[in-house]
Amino acid sequence: MRLAALLMTVLLPGAAADDFVRLPGQAAFTSILKYTDSDGKVPIAPFELMTTPVTNAQFLAFVVTHPEWRRGTAPSVFAEARYLSHWGGPLSLGAAAEAAQPVTHVSWFAARAYCEANNARLPTWSEWEYAAAADATRADARKDPAWRDRILGWYAKPANVPLARVGQGSPDLHGVHDLHGLVWEWVDDYAAMLVSADNRNQADPDVLTFCGAGALATDDRENYAVLMRIAMLSALEAHNTTGSLGFRCARGARGDVQ
Amino acid sequence: MKRRTLFLTFAALASACTGTLSAADLRAIPGDSVYRFDATLSDQSGTEFHLGERRGRPLLVAMFYTSCRYVCPLIIDSVKGVEHALSETERAHLGFLLISLDPARDDTAALKSVFDKRKLDAARWTLARTSESNVRTLAALLGVRYRALADGEFNHTSALVLLDGEGRRIDSSEALGATPDPKFLASVRNALEISTK
Amino acid sequence: MNTIFPVFTLLLCGMVALAGCSRGTSAEPPTPGNASAVAGAAPDTGGSRKGDFGPPQGEPIKAVLTSPPNVPPPTGRSAPAKVIVELEVIEKELPIAEGTTYTFWTFGGTVPGSFIRVRQGDTVEFHLNNHPDSKMPHNIDLHGVTGPGGGAASSFTAPGHSSQFTFKALNQGLFVYHCATAPVGMHVANGMYGLILVEPPQGLPPVDKEFYVMQGDFYTVGKFREKGFQAFDMQKAIDENATYVLFNGSETALTGDNALKASVGQNVRLFVGNGGPNLVSSFHVIGEIFDKVWYEGGTRYQENVQTTLVPAGGAMIADFHLEVPGSYVLVDHSIFRAFNKGALGILKIDGPENLSIYSGKEVDSVYLGDKAASLASVSTAATSNAAGTLSLEEQVAAGKSLYSGTCSVCHQDNGAGLPGVFPPLAKSDYLATQPKEQIVRVVLNGLSGAVKVNGQDYNSVMPPMSQLRDDEIANILSFVQTSWGNSGERVRKEDVTAVRASTPRAEGAAH
Numbered sequence: 001m002r003l004a005a006l007l008m009t010v011l012l013p014g015a016a017a018d019d020f021v022r023l024p025g026q027a028a029f030t031s032i033l034k035y036t037d038s039d040g041k042v043p044i045a046p047f048e049l050m051t052t053p054v055t056n057a058q059f060l061a062f063v064v065t066h067p068e069w070r071r072g073t074a075p076s077v078f079a080e081a082r083y084l085s086h087w088g089g090p091l092s093l094g095a096a097a098e099a100a101q102p103v104t105h106v107s108w109f110a111a112r113a114y115c116e117a118n119n120a121r122l123p124t125w126s127e128w129e130y131a132a133a134a135d136a137t138r139a140d141a142r143k144d145p146a147w148r149d150r151i152l153g154w155y156a157k158p159a160n161v162p163l164a165r166v167g168q169g170s171p172d173l174h175g176v177h178d179l180h181g182l183v184w185e186w187v188d189d190y191a192a193m194l195v196s197a198d199n200r201n202q203a204d205p206d207v208l209t210f211c212g213a214g215a216l217a218t219d220d221r222e223n224y225a226v227l228m229r230i231a232m233l234s235a236l237e238a239h240n241t242t243g244s245l246g247f248r249c250a251r252g253a254r255g256d257v258q
Numbered sequence: 259m260k261r262r263t264l265f266l267t268f269a270a271l272a273s274a275c276t277g278t279l280s281a282a283d284l285r286a287i288p289g290d291s292v293y294r295f296d297a298t299l300s301d302q303s304g305t306e307f308h309l310g311e312r313r314g315r316p317l318l319v320a321m322f323y324t325s326c327r328y329v330c331p332l333i334i335d336s337v338k339g340v341e342h343a344l345s346e347t348e349r350a351h352l353g354f355l356l357i358s359l360d361p362a363r364d365d366t367a368a369l370k371s372v373f374d375k376r377k378l379d380a381a382r383w384t385l386a387r388t389s390e391s392n393v394r395t396l397a398a399l400l401g402v403r404y405r406a407l408a409d410g411e412f413n414h415t416s417a418l419v420l421l422d423g424e425g426r427r428i429d430s431s432e433a434l435g436a437t438p439d440p441k442f443l444a445s446v447r448n449a450l451e452i453s454t455k
Numbered sequence: 456m457n458t459i460f461p462v463f464t465l466l467l468c469g470m471v472a473l474a475g476c477s478r479g480t481s482a483e484p485p486t487p488g489n490a491s492a493v494a495g496a497a498p499d500t501g502g503s504r505k506g507d508f509g510p511p512q513g514e515p516i517k518a519v520l521t522s523p524p525n526v527p528p529p530t531g532r533s534a535p536a537k538v539i540v541e542l543e544v545i546e547k548e549l550p551i552a553e554g555t556t557y558t559f560w561t562f563g564g565t566v567p568g569s570f571i572r573v574r575q576g577d578t579v580e581f582h583l584n585n586h587p588d589s590k591m592p593h594n595i596d597l598h599g600v601t602g603p604g605g606g607a608a609s610s611f612t613a614p615g616h617s618s619q620f621t622f623k624a625l626n627q628g629l630f631v632y633h634c635a636t637a638p639v640g641m642h643v644a645n646g647m648y649g650l651i652l653v654e655p656p657q658g659l660p661p662v663d664k665e666f667y668v669m670q671g672d673f674y675t676v677g678k679f680r681e682k683g684f685q686a687f688d689m690q691k692a693i694d695e696n697a698t699y700v701l702f703n704g705s706e707t708a709l710t711g712d713n714a715l716k717a718s719v720g721q722n723v724r725l726f727v728g729n730g731g732p733n734l735v736s737s738f739h740v741i742g743e744i745f746d747k748v749w750y751e752g753g754t755r756y757q758e759n760v761q762t763t764l765v766p767a768g769g770a771m772i773a774d775f776h777l778e779v780p781g782s783y784v785l786v787d788h789s790i791f792r793a794f795n796k797g798a799l800g801i802l803k804i805d806g807p808e809n810l811s812i813y814s815g816k817e818v819d820s821v822y823l824g825d826k827a828a829s830l831a832s833v834s835t836a837a838t839s840n841a842a843g844t845l846s847l848e849e850q851v852a853a854g855k856s857l858y859s860g861t862c863s864v865c866h867q868d869n870g871a872g873l874p875g876v877f878p879p880l881a882k883s884d885y886l887a888t889q890p891k892e893q894i895v896r897v898v899l900n901g902l903s904g905a906v907k908v909n910g911q912d913y914n915s916v917m918p919p920m921s922q923l924r925d926d927e928i929a930n931i932l933s934f935v936q937t938s939w940g941n942s943g944e945r946v947r948k949e950d951v952t953a954v955r956a957s958t959p960r961a962e963g964a965a966h
Binding site: 156 | 546547548589591611612613614615616637638641686687689690
Binding site for chain 2: 035037038075076077078108109112188189191192193194237238239
């Protein structure tokens with residue numbers, strides 16, 4: 001088993017050890033979500049983030065050493081029927097899944113297990129939002145229409161075309177690739193997206209729905225790129241998988257598991 | 259029954275050692291059962307138990323926290339509403355498990371305090387706490403969504419989740435208050451009928 | 456005694472007079488808008504209060520859904536039923552114009568989405584299925600639903616999943632449905648809308664043909680008819696600056712082979728919706744008058760209507776009887792949308808002429824020529840241009856199609872123009888003597904003032920045709936120059952681009 005994993009690391013191009021970069025964080029990051037409890041500002045401690053989403057090859061190496069997470073073995077309560085359905089078999093990628101493509105058809109439980117097995121964790125929504133605000137030259141490019149347009153362009157393309165390999169485009173200011181334009185990504189607190197299922201009910205005054213708060217309102221209605229990501233996460237349950245949904249891992253700045 | 263107890267004891271021992279059930283034990287639990295996640299929790303008297311020990315009879319699960327001002331008192335009322343609507347025999351076969359979203363501040367004493375104040379019956383009720391990571395996972399398994407606020411409060415959805423004897427989610431209700439949702443009550447009765455056959 | 460009697464009589468008269476007054480105001484005065492009041496029908500249908508006819512009866516029925524422009528048959532029911540609707544969301548790339556594609560998000564694979572037909576009082580069990588290949592979550596808001604979000608709150612569905620909710624159709628009418636996932640405008644602009652008809656209990660009056668037409672405005676990064684794949688432009692949508700205004704999601708949805716068909720003597724009904732997201736429609740059928748319009752899709756109808764407003768997120772039903780054969784053009788009468796943004800469809804009527812009603816020629820020879828049928832040559836030219844292999848023959852073929860319907864309206868199909876009014880293009884000395892740049896400039900900027908062509912004076916106004924693309928102008932001019940004894944000079948796209956670039960433009964002018 002160990003040998004197989006080792007071989008996998010050597011032979012498959014995308015299976016190299018996860019690459020992390022350090023992000024400095026921000027004391028009071030302005031989220032798109034109008035958090036009433038903190039005036040919309042979130043403290044982001046410095047943390048590390050994988051430079052690309054987890055690839056098919058990396059995930060394959062994981063299921064080799066963690067048989068309980070193989071397709072067909074993982075219980076439906078942790079991963080629904082379409083878990084890793086794009087692979088040729090439980091232990092082989094097959095023709096339709098390239099080693100260096102981001103892994104998709106993974107559930108939140110599976111993503112979390114992968115990160116834990118690699119002494120890491122999933123990023124929080126705020127960490128993701130903070131990291132995703134950057135472009136090649138600025139830490140926060142969200143006010144730039146060009147930043148928005150590039151992201152919107154991805155939404156316009158249907159999901160039945162093969163995914164690009166990770167790391168193709170140029171990295172952002174922090175050295176991170178593919179936070180936009182490749183796949184949706186799980187975050188640890190996807191379930192904190194307490195938005196109304198009918199997204200038109202901004203700041204729903206029904207405070208019983210979410211115990212003491214109405215649905216979260218969004219501050220910047222023009223930041224549809226991020227809005228759509230929130231809409232996506234709020235539609236998901238932890239055992240769900242989709243063909244456009246992958247993940248990457250994060251760590252505390254010193255490599256702690258949090 | 260004895261065999262099952264033996265099996266579960268073995269499983270409990272095994273998990274005490276390794277932290278997880280063995281592969282064989284896990285396979286015995288259905289794939290769509292919440293008990294596939296064998297978390298360790300501790301109850302209002304500080305006694306540790308495994309989630310899997312609840313397997314065997316239907317269970318009503320909800321998540322709350324003791325300092326919650328808005329809805330959480332209503333959650334207990336809602337569960338009590340179901341309790342009182344059942345007959346004595348029905349009640350004997352149903353368990354109630356409330357898990358805290360806020361293990362950092364809900365220590366055993368806080369749980370005990372609520373337990374006593376609401377005069378809950380230890381034969382059926384458990385107020386429990388576990389690690390923060392387990393809370394995230396359990397909430398995900400139960401379909402409860404929550405967000406920690408800056409001041410330590412939580413915003414969360416308030417579902418009562420009904421698990422059958424095998425740990426499968428068969429129904430849930432967001433209706434709050436002492437009068438239970440009739441459809442949900444019917445589901446509870448149905449689950450009890452099946453499990454007592 | 457003597458004083459009491461007159462007072463009493465006065466009082467009595469007063470009371471009688473008052474009673475007469477109140478009786479007068481309780482009846483509705485007959486006005487043109489209240490046809491049903493004139494006909495003696497009930498003052499109102501009672502709305503949702505009277506729309507619950509009790510629990511569903513009989514076996515559940517699987518709803519028949521149709522793709523536009525078809526409509527499901529009348530339900531023919533006389534009692535409320537349980538109707539099961541299965542509607543699938545599919546994101547797919549489809550043509551929006553010849554040679555141009557767009558990623559539409561669809562209900563049922565079409566824009567507009569499938570037509571749903573139920574009866575007032577029906578209980579509808581609605582299943583929304585989001586195809587696994589979808590990238591986005593979606594939901595649905597049906598305007599015929601009484602309930603939060605019109606169903607949107609209960610139907611939020613991730614890709615590869617399905618949601619179910621049930622509602623009772625309490626109000627009769629023709630209602631829009633659309634996706635309401637954030638950002639709502641984008642989902643609607645991508646084609647996520649359709650119609651649900653809740654029949655009145657007695658059904659609609661029977662007709663021979665029913666058609667489903669839905670207008671929508673579309674916003675692309677590229678210009679109108681810019682070839683290739685086009686992406687959605689959010690800023691244009693916010694500015695309400697539509698690139699396309701179309702019936703049924705495509706410039707060719709209701710033209711050419713896709714034209715609607717009916718026959719003389721038939722009663723035709725159009726179910727017309729407007730998905731928006733922004734623009735209101737001034738719906739008109741050229742050459743016909745709507746005998747009845749159930750305006751806003753409601754219960755009352757107006758009669759003898761030429762053009763009716765269809766609000767964004769609204770609908771209407773129009774009935775009319777056909778007397779004369781020909782091609783009738785469906786348009787949004789905000790007319791630049793019809794001729795410059797594509798809001799145009801054809802209803803082709805066959806049958807015997809009726810010269811006593813209309814003696815003239817068919818409409819389409821003036822308005823359109825074979826525009827829809829021969830746009831294939833435009834596509835070919837575009838492909839060749841992209842590949843760098845564009846030949847003069849391809850340009851001339853494309854230019855001929857583009858010429859008819861745009862230039863031929865004034866200069867005629869044979870280039871003869873109209874003596875004294877519009878200069879000829881056939882064997883024109885103006886075209887022979889003017890340099891190429893000037894000819895291009897005339898097409899781009901228009902021409903006004905005195906000009907002498909082939910010995911005759913003209914002093915008219917040619918409007919600028921700057922909305923035409925560079926390649927389209929090049930093709931048209933190549934066609935003109937190689938026709939009717941002209942110079943035979945080829946005009947290329949680069950020639951037009953150079954002239955356009957060197958022309959100073961006023962702020963906000965088309966370019």
